Amino acid sequence: MIPTLLLFGALCGRWWRAALVVAAVGWPLRLVVGGVPSAGPGLPGGSGLAVVNTAGRVPAHQGVLRMVRAARS
Numbered sequence: 094m095i096p097t098l099l100l101f102g103a104l105c106g107r108w109w110r111a112a113l114v115v116a117a118v119g120w121p122l123r124l125v126v127g128g129v130p131s132a133g134p135g136l137p138g139g140s141g142l143a144v145v146n147t148a149g150r151v152p153a154h155q156g157v158l159r160m161v162r163a164a165r166s
Contacts, residue, residue, distance in 0.1 A: 095146055102147035106154020116147035 098116060105112035120143035121136040 098143055098146035099150045102150030103154050106151040109151040113144050116143040
């Protein structure tokens with residue numbers, strides 16, 4: 094689960110605001126749709142952890158993006 098959110102943050106780091114919103118809403122929704130039995134009480138915490146994990150990779154994406162831009166110029 095965590096690697097999925099890390100990969101999502103790394104791939105969508107350019108649009109970091111949208112990526113964090115999607116992680117906050119999409120991950121708990123994914124848990125509910127997936128039928129995780131204990132998802133109900135843990136949804137707020139799961140949403141927070143999804144945002145933290147996604148936000149952890151956004152700076153990596155931004156750093157790579159800056160290096161590519163610097164190399165081009």
